[in-house]
Amino acid sequence: MRNTLIFxxxxCPALTGQICENLGMTPAKAELTQxxxxxxxxxILTSVREKDVFVVQSGSPRIxxxxxxxxxxxxACKGGSAxxxxxxxxYFPYSRQSKKKSPRGAITARMLANLLGVAGVxxxxxxxLHASQMQGFFRCPVDNLHAEPIIAKWIKRNVPNWREAVVVSKNPGGTKRVTSLADALKLNFGLVTTDRRRGTNMTGSMIMNQLDGLERRPISESLAQSDSQQAASDKPAPPRARARTPVRNARIVTDSQGSPIRTSDLSSSATNLADPSTEDPSTTRRKSSAQLDSDYDDRRAQEVIHGRLIQGHIVEDDFPSPARSTAANSVHEDDPMTMSHASSFFAPDRQSLAGGANNNESSSDEEDNAFEDPKAEHMITLVGDVKNRTxxxxxxxxxxxxxxxxxxxxxxxRGMAKKVYCIATHGVFGGxxxxxxxxxxxxxxxxxTNSxxxxxxxxxxxxxxVILDLSFLLAEAIRRNHYGESISPLFQHIGD
Known part of the structure; x- marks a missing residue:
């Protein structure tokens, strides 16, 4: 390419050399010392006057x-009249610091974008990018390329029986990226999420029994009803004033479409349809419950699998919990699902001033830090069917x-998967x-990839x-930018 220099x-000198080789060029000469x-x-050892200059520099261990x-x-290139x-x-440095994680935190990615603008880019x-919203930090155009087409092509060529595989996100923040690859390959997708166990000092069954027996009404309404019931106990109520109330049932079933339906709703509707003069309401409720038990399908429940996670590894259900004290060892271990459901009524969701739980960086980095705690126990959940699949x-x-x-x-x-591929764009591999x-x-x-x-x-x-090569993608992006062509074709999946 004429009037173009690549420094x-x-x-990443090796990646720059491959980019220049794909474009039929040689890297421009520059001396970098300390x-x-x-x-x-x-x-800069080459004239850059009125040239189109590209500087290739990625993040590195010496960031x-x-x-x-x-x-x-x-x-230097801007001062040389480029x-x-x-x-x-x-790999964009500091991309994981694209938002405030604490009230006195810094948005370092935006600061780096400002520095690039001041330098003359x-x-x-x-x-x-770790967060695609970072493109709004810049005052200049940003081309955020995707390695997804390269990854999809590698999967089609190197993974046997890839059409039966499942794409899984290891945290809720990465679901958008996972669904994009799953749609490109026309595969099913799943989700893995972890949650620190809470409420280990309370008895879950006692809490759930209290919640089941508690009807959610205002306190004034409950007091008024109790007073009226005490006043009505002295004299019998007329027959027509007695209203039938369905028995409360906490078990939830699903209809043919998978929507949740309470058995109390169905039993009450069946009672209303029945003739009160010919059939007992309790008999109607027993019949509707028996019919629901016969029609119940637990296929959807089998696609949600739970497990215990201690120090970042899956353990058996009877494995002793490291968080329990000596006095608590004599107490029977509560069911993890019951404890999680019970504690949710008392412990508020962890929402910080910086943002919600859908943030990819919080759901990834904070989980890794929590796994290092030897006294912490997590409950991990797998949503999706991965049995005997890649x-x-x-x-x-x-x-x-x-x-x-x-x-x-x-x-x-837990899911009985056959083979596991860990796929990512940037292999930082810290420590x-x-x-x-x-x-x-x-x-x-x-x-x-080699980003x-x-x-x-x-x-x-x-x-x-396995390291995939990005040099062809970056070389084509440089060529299209130089000639003013559209880069939209670089986002498309081209079949083999």
Whole structure:
């Protein structure tokens, strides 16, 4: 391409070389050094006057050095009279800090967007932002590319019997990404969600019995009714004034469409249809209950599976809870579903000032931190049928192993899945994440892209790791941006 220069940062020189090779170019020359005190120094060794400049720099383990290199390179090219400077960031740094998580927190992603604008960037190209709303942080156009077509093509070519697989989200915040891939492959999808066990110091059965016997009415109405009943006890009520009230039944059944119906509603309707002069109301209720028991179908209930999670691993139901004290060991363990349902009446939902529970970053990062607590116990729920099927656990990045291992063990040990693929766009692999995923017996394959640089030694030691190439996607995006063409075709799924 004429009048075009592509500069490579120190974070991803190999990816930049592949991009230039696909475009039939060579990377432009620049000198990136550091002073003894850690300051970054940049020297552009090629004329950039009236050129269309692209600077390729991704996030890396040395994230702050990579950001300063990018900002200084953009400023140097802008000062060298470049016609237009485009920042190509396969992995956008600080993308997980796109909102305030506390009243005195900082929106760091917006601050970085402002820094790029001050440096002189006129266009940004990135891949799979952690929060797509981040595009509103910039005053320049942003092309948020997706790795989904590349992942879908790899699945079709390398996964046997992929048409029978199930796409699973490991947290509620990633359901949109999972459903998008499931729709592209025309597959079913599922959901794994975790919740810290609450109310271990109270007896769930006692609470539920009190709730079942309590009718939700205003206190004044209850007092008025009790006074009227006491006054009416002295004299009998006329026969026509006595109203029949159906017996309360807490069990919920479903109709043919799967909608919940209380047996009390059906029994009361059946009582109203019956002739009171010819049939006893209690007999009618017994008949309707027997009919409901014969028509009850628990197929939907079988698609929801629960399990216990201690220190990030699935345990048996009779495994001792680490949170119980010595005095509580003599008390019978309450049912986890009962305790969760009971505590929901007393403990409010965890909603912070920063946002709701549908946030992807809170549902992923906070879960991984909670799994590290040895005294915490979680209840994990799998929604969807994965028995004897291949499972694709999908998210935008892999940083910590806790939630991935928990989801994989759940679908295998509880859901009886046949094979598990952990798929993400950005393989950050913080700490020993890659090594733990490699050691997990429930995970068969780990699929990521080369948007984030991974140490070659770690790649060689991980036999489960598969790295997909983004160079063709980024090269085509650069070419289309240079010639002013639409990038919409890059979002389409092209069949084999």
């Amino acid at each position: 490579a940062g120190n974070s 002073f003894s005190n850690g300051e970054t120094s940049v020297r 702050n050095d990579s950001i300063m290199e990018l900002l200084i390179m953009i400023s 016609n237009k400077v485009t920042a190509v960031l396969p 006129k266009h940004v190209v990135t891949v799979d 499972v694709f656990i999908v998210d935008d990045m892999i940083d910590k192993p806790g939630s991935w291992i928990a989801a994989a063990e759940t679908v295998v040990k 020993d994440c890659l090594e733990q995923l490699q050691a997990c017996e429930c995970i068969d394959t780990i699929v990521v 984030f640089p991974i140490n070659e030694e770690r790649v060689k030691n991980s036999s489960k790791l």
